[in-house]
Amino acid sequence: MATNEILIKELADQYGRKRTSLLPVLQGVADKNNFLTEEDLTTIGRELHLSGAQVFGTATFYSFLNVVPRGKYVIRVCKTISCDMKNKDDVVREIENMLKIKTGETTEDKKFTLLYTNCMGWCDKGPSMLINEMPYSDLTPDKVHGIIKQYSDTAD
Amino acid sequence: MNDGIKINRIDSIFKDYVDNKFDYLKKIMTMSNEEIIKNLTESGLKGRGGAGFPTGSKWKFAAEQSSDEKFVVCNADEGEPGTFKDKEILLKVPHKVLTGMTACSKVTGAKKGYIYLRWEYKFMKNDLQKSVDEFNEELEKMKIDFKIYIVLGAGAYVCGEESALFDSMEGMRGEPRNKPPFPTESGFMGKPTVINNVETFATSTMILSFGGVNYAKLGTDVSHGSKLFSISGDTAIPGIYELELGMTLHDFVEKFGDGDTKAVSVGGVSGALVPRKKFKDTIIGWEGVPTGGAMILFNSTRSIYRILHNYLEFFEEESCGQCTPCRIGCQQLKKGIEAVKKGEEDPSYLDTLASLSKVMNVSAKCGLGQSVMNPVLSAVNNFREELIY
Ligand SMILES: Cc1cc2nc3c(=O)[nH]c(=O)nc-3n(C[C@H](O)[C@H](O)[C@H](O)COP(=O)(O)O)c2cc1C
Ligand code: SF4
Numbered sequence: 001m002a003t004n005e006i007l008i009k010e011l012a013d014q015y016g017r018k019r020t021s022l023l024p025v026l027q028g029v030a031d032k033n034n035f036l037t038e039e040d041l042t043t044i045g046r047e048l049h050l051s052g053a054q055v056f057g058t059a060t061f062y063s064f065l066n067v068v069p070r071g072k073y074v075i076r077v078c079k080t081i082s083c084d085m086k087n088k089d090d091v092v093r094e095i096e097n098m099l100k101i102k103t104g105e106t107t108e109d110k111k112f113t114l115l116y117t118n119c120m121g122w123c124d125k126g127p128s129m130l131i132n133e134m135p136y137s138d139l140t141p142d143k144v145h146g147i148i149k150q151y152s153d154t155a156d
Numbered sequence: 157m158n159d160g161i162k163i164n165r166i167d168s169i170f171k172d173y174v175d176n177k178f179d180y181l182k183k184i185m186t187m188s189n190e191e192i193i194k195n196l197t198e199s200g201l202k203g204r205g206g207a208g209f210p211t212g213s214k215w216k217f218a219a220e221q222s223s224d225e226k227f228v229v230c231n232a233d234e235g236e237p238g239t240f241k242d243k244e245i246l247l248k249v250p251h252k253v254l255t256g257m258t259a260c261s262k263v264t265g266a267k268k269g270y271i272y273l274r275w276e277y278k279f280m281k282n283d284l285q286k287s288v289d290e291f292n293e294e295l296e297k298m299k300i301d302f303k304i305y306i307v308l309g310a311g312a313y314v315c316g317e318e319s320a321l322f323d324s325m326e327g328m329r330g331e332p333r334n335k336p337p338f339p340t341e342s343g344f345m346g347k348p349t350v351i352n353n354v355e356t357f358a359t360s361t362m363i364l365s366f367g368g369v370n371y372a373k374l375g376t377d378v379s380h381g382s383k384l385f386s387i388s389g390d391t392a393i394p395g396i397y398e399l400e401l402g403m404t405l406h407d408f409v410e411k412f413g414d415g416d417t418k419a420v421s422v423g424g425v426s427g428a429l430v431p432r433k434k435f436k437d438t439i440i441g442w443e444g445v446p447t448g449g450a451m452i453l454f455n456s457t458r459s460i461y462r463i464l465h466n467y468l469e470f471f472e473e474e475s476c477g478q479c480t481p482c483r484i485g486c487q488q489l490k491k492g493i494e495a496v497k498k499g500e501e502d503p504s505y506l507d508t509l510a511s512l513s514k515v516m517n518v519s520a521k522c523g524l525g526q527s528v529m530n531p532v533l534s535a536v537n538n539f540r541e542e543l544i545y
Contacts, residue, residue: 020345022327023310054328061329061476064275064311080237081425081466082388082452118313118470119237120276123386123452124394133278 012047035066071106076117076130083126091127094141161402163411166382168362177251184364189263198368200380205353206448217340218264221348228260228269229351233316236424238450241384241396242354250287256357261302269304275311313474318351331478332522376402379441389453405438416455424450425467426527429534460539482525485516503544510536
């Protein structure tokens with residue numbers, strides 16, 4: 001993808017061609033596409049003068065740097081204890097029913113991916129979830145229905 | 157037995173005691189380095205991230221190192237389940253954190269400071285960046301040679317461990333390093349580094365404004381001052397509370413419980429899961445159960461099996477996988493309690509699992525693998541029946 005090559009060059013110019021720039025560069029590409037392709041990783045390695053193993057090793061370590069295809073909106077429902085106790089299962093079921101996917105899957109139109117995440121720091125207002133970087137808390141099946149609907153209704 | 161301090165709400169972190177948010181900075185910059193260290197030492201402040209290292213000593217050690225470069229790092233990874241106070245501090249009083257970091261730079265001679273913000277808090281990065289930019293401008297105006305930057309994490313609990321955090325900032329996998337050397341000697345980029353929790357920096361600002369001796373009047377001889385508690389679970393009043401240290405868990409539960417509390421995870425999933433029968437004898441502080449402030453309450457409708465299973469799944473997923481006791485141990489513990497529950501293993505297998513967690517405690521490389529033992533032993537010793545039937 002030629003477009004990403006330009007983006008990667010720009011990010012490398014911005015952050016510098018050094019190891020400490022690797023995370024910001026990976027994040028910059030992931031921000032745009034929601035996931036990193038093998039080609040992205042190879043290009044980043046070339047730009048930053050790092051080996052493929054170094055880039056791959058770092059990228060695959062972090063749960064918010066996806067190296068498999070993801071939808072435009074990545075929904076991450078917190079499954080850690082406080083949210084679990086506040087019936088996160090009901091919230092997940094509602095999303096699964098609405099989007100007709102299971103947790104871990106992406107909708108056919110590539111608009112949504114549904115995942116679990118570990119504690120995201122909203123334990124007093126559980127259940128909570130992130131849609132890309134936006135947090136939503138105090139969720140109920142009704143409330144989550146409305147939120148997902150809003151995202152569904154927005155044009156691509 | 158110390159009866160403990162009664163529940164006493166304090167308002168030092170979120171309240172501003174000055175007209176202008178730069179007033180703290182202006183006052184602190186008139187203090188000598190010795191005065192700053194002296195006040196922090198007298199305050200008895202111990203790190204609010206959980207490990208509890210005396211903050212004054214940490215700054216002093218870093219100050220004593222000679223190096224061409226030093227760094228100040230603010231740990232805003234806030235990954236411990238049940239903790240959500242650092243987010244609130246950064247949203248409401250970021251200037252206190254930035255001021256604390258600057259005080260640290262003054263003492264140590266660091267020219268650069270970093271805030272390592274967890275990815276989950278990316279939603280607030282732009283606002284925080286605005287505060288940082290404004291603050292940096294003020295520093296420039298005051299001719300202070302220190303600049304603060306934000307570094308965004310990418311989703312890994314273990315990156316809250318200080319050396320893994322440095323690895324992550326350096327563009328690597330977040331795999332904890334061997335210690336020693338400690339960060340004050342060799343931290344970010346191998347240079348002397350002070351790393352403190354968000355709350356520690358904010359508290360330092362307040363201590364330096366009010367005086368260390370005054371601060372130490374709060375709390376007990378061992379646990380000085382007040383700290384923020386993140387309260388969640390079975391409580392009618394979840395949220396963030398600043399409380400004087402040294403209260404008993406009994407008093408805490410009287411205030412925050414729902415009348416039916418059977419256990420409390422003090423210090424999140426890596427802390428102790430304290431059963432009701434020990435509430436009276438348990439002091440919340442370094443002399444009892446230390447905590448980064450995460451308090452998760454469970455009432456009698458909750459299954460300890462489900463809780464422990466949830467914790468073990470968390471550890472299994474968040475283990476960096478670098479050392480065998482933790483990588484394999486977390487998996488085996490989870491499988492083990494599943495097998496006992498299903499009746500595939502004899503109940504006595506729980507004792508084997510308890511010893512495994514003890515082995516992990518002494519052999520794992522970092523605090524993640526070492527602390528898995530805490531909830532496991534509490535559950536096996538106090539709620540055995542729930543793990544079997
Ligand atoms: C697995 C693990 C995760 C940690 N996560 C955090 C964290 O999210 N925030 C934090 O301040 N300290 C965390 N710590 C503690 C840090 O290693 C370090 O002790 C702390 O940042 C020092 O700051 P303090 O002295 O101000 O508490 C963690 C430790 C371990 C072992
Ligand atoms: S104890 Fe666990 S998290 Fe820590 S270094 Fe070992 S494998 Fe990694």
